[in-house]
Amino acid sequence: MRGHCILSHGFESGPDATKVTALAEVAERLGWSHERPDYTDLDARSDLGRLGDVAARLQRLLERARPAAERGPLVLAGSSLGAWICGQVSLQVPVAGLFLMAPPVRMDSAYPLQAAPVPTSIIHGWDDELIPAADAVAWAQARRDRLLLVDDGHRLGEHVEASAEAFAALLQALAGKNPPDQ
Numbered sequence: 814m815r816g817h818c819i820l821s822h823g824f825e826s827g828p829d830a831t832k833v834t835a836l837a838e839v840a841e842r843l844g845w846s847h848e849r850p851d852y853t854d855l856d857a858r859s860d861l862g863r864l865g866d867v868a869a870r871l872q873r874l875l876e877r878a879r880p881a882a883e884r885g886p887l888v889l890a891g892s893s894l895g896a897w898i899c900g901q902v903s904l905q906v907p908v909a910g911l912f913l914m915a916p917p918v919r920m921d922s923a924y925p926l927q928a929a930p931v932p933t934s935i936i937h938g939w940d941d942e943l944i945p946a947a948d949a950v951a952w953a954q955a956r957r958d959r960l961l962l963v964d965d966g967h968r969l970g971e972h973v974e975a976s977a978e979a980f981a982a983l984l985q986a987l988a989g990k991n992p993p994d995q
Contacts, residue, residue: 817886818984913936934961
């Protein structure tokens with residue numbers, strides 16, 4: 814295996830969602846192991862706020878990411894809230910790269926998106942109704958991240974294949990830096 818990918822679904826989605834399923838297929842095809850944590854039980858915790866139990870989401874990803882990073886190159890990928898937790902976890906666990914779909918660069922002023930300075934690829938919709946494209950552009954520009962803007966909304970439903978292709982490009986670039994053991 815070239816490395817391991819942890820694919821985090823968005824809020825009120827699930828591990829079998831179309832986008833993370835497409836990313837899992839790409840990872841497998843390119844020789845990366847992968848897993849898709851299930852956060853649906855935490856999203857249902859409306860008693861903790863409009864986004865469920867975000868702290869528990871972070872903890873769940875951390876618990877999976879730490880041992881995975883010890884075994885070899887780790888890539889975190891996520892959609893929306895899943896992208897936000899990937900960024901936060903990348904500050905605590907060594908990762909080879911990040912793939913962020915419709916990342917909420919400012920959930921609110923107290924919780925800006927932060928991420929380790931690693932190769933990062935972002936796909937975002939021009940017509941995202943939750944996170945303005947201009948915010949994603951400014952965040953990516955400051956970091957010099959790869960950014961693909963598409964004619965879509967927050968769910969990126971019309972660009973699942975484009976998301977998969979961008980993820981494949983990131984994994985292929987990282988694989989060039991981390992050749993598999995012979």
